[in-house]
Each structure stands twice: as structure tokens, then as C-alpha cells.
Amino acid sequence: MEKLLIVDDDKGIQKQLKWSLSDYDVVLAGDRETALAAVRRHEPKVITLDLGLPPDEANASEGLAALQEILTIAPHTKVIVITGNDDRTNALAAISAGAYDFYQKPIETDVINVIVARAFSVAAIEEENRKMRAVAGSDIGIIGNSESIERLRMMVKRIAPTGITALLLGESGTGKEVTANAVHLASDRKKKPFIAINCASIPETLLESELFGFEKGAFTGAHRTTKGKIECAEGGTLFLDEIGDMPYSLQAKLLRFLQEKSIERLGGRQEILVDVRVVCATNQNLEQMVADKTFREDLFYRVSEITLNIPPLRDRDEDVIILSQYFLQHYAIEYKRNVKSFSEDALSAIKSHKWPGNIRELQNKVKSSVIMTTGTQVTAIDLGFLEHQDKSFELSLNLRVVREQAESIAIQKAYALSEGNMSKAADLLGVTRPTLYSLIEKYELKINA
Numbered sequence: 273m274e275k276l277l278i279v280d281d282d283k284g285i286q287k288q289l290k291w292s293l294s295d296y297d298v299v300l301a302g303d304r305e306t307a308l309a310a311v312r313r314h315e316p317k318v319i320t321l322d323l324g325l326p327p328d329e330a331n332a333s334e335g336l337a338a339l340q341e342i343l344t345i346a347p348h349t350k351v352i353v354i355t356g357n358d359d360r361t362n363a364l365a366a367i368s369a370g371a372y373d374f375y376q377k378p379i380e381t382d383v384i385n386v387i388v389a390r391a392f393s394v395a396a397i398e399e400e401n402r403k404m405r406a407v408a409g410s411d412i413g414i415i416g417n418s419e420s421i422e423r424l425r426m427m428v429k430r431i432a433p434t435g436i437t438a439l440l441l442g443e444s445g446t447g448k449e450v451t452a453n454a455v456h457l458a459s460d461r462k463k464k465p466f467i468a469i470n471c472a473s474i475p476e477t478l479l480e481s482e483l484f485g486f487e488k489g490a491f492t493g494a495h496r497t498t499k500g501k502i503e504c505a506e507g508g509t510l511f512l513d514e515i516g517d518m519p520y521s522l523q524a525k526l527l528r529f530l531q532e533k534s535i536e537r538l539g540g541r542q543e544i545l546v547d548v549r550v551v552c553a554t555n556q557n558l559e560q561m562v563a564d565k566t567f568r569e570d571l572f573y574r575v576s577e578i579t580l581n582i583p584p585l586r587d588r589d590e591d592v593i594i595l596s597q598y599f600l601q602h603y604a605i606e607y608k609r610n611v612k613s614f615s616e617d618a619l620s621a622i623k624s625h626k627w628p629g630n631i632r633e634l635q636n637k638v639k640s641s642v643i644m645t646t647g648t649q650v651t652a653i654d655l656g657f658l659e660h661q662d663k664s665f666e667l668s669l670n671l672r673v674v675r676e677q678a679e680s681i682a683i684q685k686a687y688a689l690s691e692g693n694m695s696k697a698a699d700l701l702g703v704t705r706p707t708l709y710s711l712i713e714k715y716e717l718k719i720n721a
């Protein structure tokens with residue numbers, strides 16, 4: 273039941289309103305102070321407020337003061353001001369002070385119910401919109417509302433226009449590339465390319481040509497002159513992921529590029545001027561690598577003009593729900609599924625799960641659940657939180673029951689993992705497609721097969 277605060281000093285009216293608005297969990301207050309305490313304690317989304325409160329029952333000064341204070345501590349609350357039937361002036365003063373609506377006595381049950389219900393639904397829509405705006409995280413794509421992510425977003429926005437070389441530190445899957453891209457999007461380079469290259473995933477021998485490009489005939493197989501990633505990022509941003517894996521032999525060349533803003537293609541003699549902003553990332557201890565002489569000190573200082581730490585997901589619980597909601601919307605659009613939200617049990621399972629630092633586990637779970645669910649809501653089972661299965665599964669000693677339930681879970685899991693592809697799911701389960709269909713029918717699984 274929704275909490276509704278009724279502020280009125282007249283016990284008779286309190287009673288009448290409470291009775292009329294019996295669909296709500298009503299909290300009563302008779303004066304400004306009690307009303308404010310109730311707002312803090314119960315956080316009602318809707319309040320009815322009589323303007324004639326003690327000690328100024330005959331006028332509206334106390335009611336208007338209460339309105340102002342309520343909106344200061346809870347600005348999104350919908351306050352419906354209740355006035356005497358000839359008190360339009362104060363009603364309008366209350367509206368211009370931020371009240372949502374006004375209602376003139378006498379109380380009519382039908383009418384007040386319509387007004388209050390509409391206030392709750394406007395409050396819910398506005399809340400949803402606020403959440404969506406937070407999910408959109410911003411124009412720069414870093415989702416999250418934890419303090420550390422807010423700080424990261426703020427730093428990204430500050431450094432983006434400066435051209436300073438940032439070093440992003442964080443475990444795998446914590447959002448280093450997302451952050452590098454945010455630096456790009458928040459800069460005036462955003463209309464030019466953002467190019468990411470993972471120094472660890474490209475063999476040492478290829479990395480140089482990949483970055484700097486090559487001239488025709490530079491080596492066997494160099495049939496035509498080819499631009500490297502640096503040139504391709506002209507005007508934009510180059511993200512060098514796993515910079516700690518940059519071979520020592522290439523580090524001097526990279527440093528020259530960073531200092532001189534010019535490059536030479538492999539086999540080339542000509543200096544090519546480039547205008548590229550560089551963002552680097554690593555999860556290695558570069559300072560230790562400098563001490564061990566596996567990373568050049570001059571390069572280290574050049575790439576780490578500013579360092580941004582990206583905290584692992586396990587240290588920012590507040591972001592888990594908002595990221596889940598973001599992924600749900602994202603994959604619902606990508607896979608054209610009419611999935612709108614998480615069920616209550618899904619939300620509590622997400623909240624209580626121990627997430628690792630890497631965001632990908634959360635992302636994959638939400639992705640497969642969006643594909644998996646048959647309704648508009650993702651449930652805990654869709655997310656693969658099997659402990660939310662029917663309790664009889666844990667308790668049953670009947671082997672047939674145990675086997676059937678295990679089979680039905682395995683089918684749902686395979687279906688999720690294969691992203692709804694029945695042939696793949698059948699392969700994973702080691703059965704034929706017709707067998708899979710008959711098992712789905714047998715267990716009455718809600719799968720869009």
C-alpha cells in the first residue's frame with residue numbers, strides 16, 4: 273500500500289479523509305512539526321495539506337510555511353493543498369509555491385480519490401523518468417550512481433577538454449574502455465573516431481604495424497601502403513588498453529609519437545603529423561614495472577599525466593541495480609523483446625548476490641534473462657538464481673522429482689546460454705531438437721520455442 277500523509281488539525285476531517293482514502297496506508301499529522309517529522313520518517317509520495325494549521329488556523333501562513341519546508345526536504349512530493357471553499361487566493365499561492373494541486377472543501381470521497389490517485393501516478397511516472405535519466409547516466413555512457421562513479425564522471429568531464437593523457441587503472445571488466453570512450457565523448461573530438469587497441473592481444477611483431485601503419489614493400493606481404501590505428505584516429509582519441517603489455521622495443525617509438533605528435537610508418541621515411549588524443553589503461557603495476565625496467569620511466573610519466581582509478585563492481589553495490597536496469601533496456605531493444613522490468617524477487621536476488629569486480633557476469637546474466645523470460649518481467653529464475661526455485665526441489669528425496677526438476681532447470685539454462693536458439697540448446701543438452709521440444713512440453717516450460 274502506498275503511504276499517504278494527511279496534514280490537518282481538525283480531527284473530524286482527519287477521520288473523514290482517512291476513511292475516504294482507505295486504499296492507502298494513511299499517516300496523520302496535525303501541525304507543521306509533526307508533518308515534517310512524518311515526511312522524513314515515512315517519505316510519502318503524496319500529501320494532503322490543510323493550509324489552516326495551528327497556531328494560525330484562520331489563515332494560511334502556517335500551511336504555506338509547511339508546504340515550503342516539505343518541498344525543501346522532499347522536493348518530488350506531490351502536495352495537494354486543501355482549502356476552505358472560498359479560499360482561492362491561498363490555493364493559488366500554494367500552487368505557485370510548488371503544490372501539485374488544490375482541493376476545496378467539503379470533502380467528496382469520489383473526487384478526492386481521483387485527485388490522490390492521479391497524484392500517485394504522476395509521482396510514479398516522474399520517479400521512473402528520473403531513474404531513466406540516471407540510467408542514461410549521462411551523455412557520456414558511464415552508468416552508475418555510486419559516489420565513486422559520480423566522482424569518476426566528474427573527473428572525466430574535467431579532463432576531457434584539456435587533452436591531458438590519462439591513465440585508467442582498474443581490474444578487467446570494470447569499465448576502462450567505457451571510461452576512455454567517455455573522455456572522448458566529453459571532448460570536442462567526439463565527432464571524430466574513437467579507436468581502441470588492446471596491446472596484449474596483438475602479437476608483438478604485428479603491434480608496430482597495427483599502430484603505425486606501413487608503406488608498400490616495407491616487408492613481405494606489404495602490398496599497399498596502409499594507415500595504422502594512430503593515423504586512423506586522426507582528430508579523435510586512441511585508447512591503448514593493457515599498455516603494460518607494450519613491448520619494450522616499441523615503447524620508445526610510442527613515446528616519440530606522444531611527444532612529437534608525429535609518426536613514421538614502417539618502411540617510411542616521412543614524418544606524418546597526427547592530432548590524436550591518447551588514453552591508456554592497465555591493470556598492472558606500472559611503477560613496479562618501471563622499477564623492474566620492463567616499462568620505460570619516461571613513457572610512464574608521459575602516459576600518466578593524470579591517473580583515474582576505476583573501482584571494481586564489488587565495491588559499489590549501489591550501481592548494481594542501475595546497471596542491471598540499463599542492461600535490461602539495452603538487450604530488450606537489441607533482441608526486440610518486450611521486456612520491461614525486473615520482478616521483486618529478481619531485484620532482491622540481484623541485490624544479495626556477491627558480484628565480482630568484473631561487470632560482465634552481471635551483463636551476461638541480464639542478457640540471457642532478457643532472452644529467456646517469456647513475460648514482460650525478468651524473474652530470479654530467468655536470471656539463473658536457482659535457489660529461488662520451488663523449495664520442494666531442495667527437500668525432495670523422490671529421485672524422479674529430483675531428476676525432473678534438474679532436467680527442467682538444465683533446459684532453461686541451456687536455452688538462456690544459447691540465446692534462444694533451439695538447435696544450440698539441444699546440442700548443449702546432448703539431445704535432439706524434437707526431444708528438447710517434447711521435454712519443454714512435458715515440463716510445461718514457458719519458452720518461446
Ligand SMILES: Nc1ncnc2c1ncn2[C@@H]1O[C@H](COP(=O)(O)OP(=O)(O)OP(=O)(O)O)[C@@H](O)[C@H]1O
Pocket residue numbers: 413414415416442443444445446447448449450451513631632635
Ligand atoms: N559504468 C558502466 N556503464 C555502462 N556499462 C559499463 C560500465 N562499466 C562497464 N560496462 C560494461 O561492462 C563491460 C566491460 O567494460 P569495459 O570493456 O569498459 O571494461 P574494461 O575494464 O575495459 O575491461 P578489460 O580490462 O577486460 O578490457 C562492457 O560491456 C561495458 O559496456
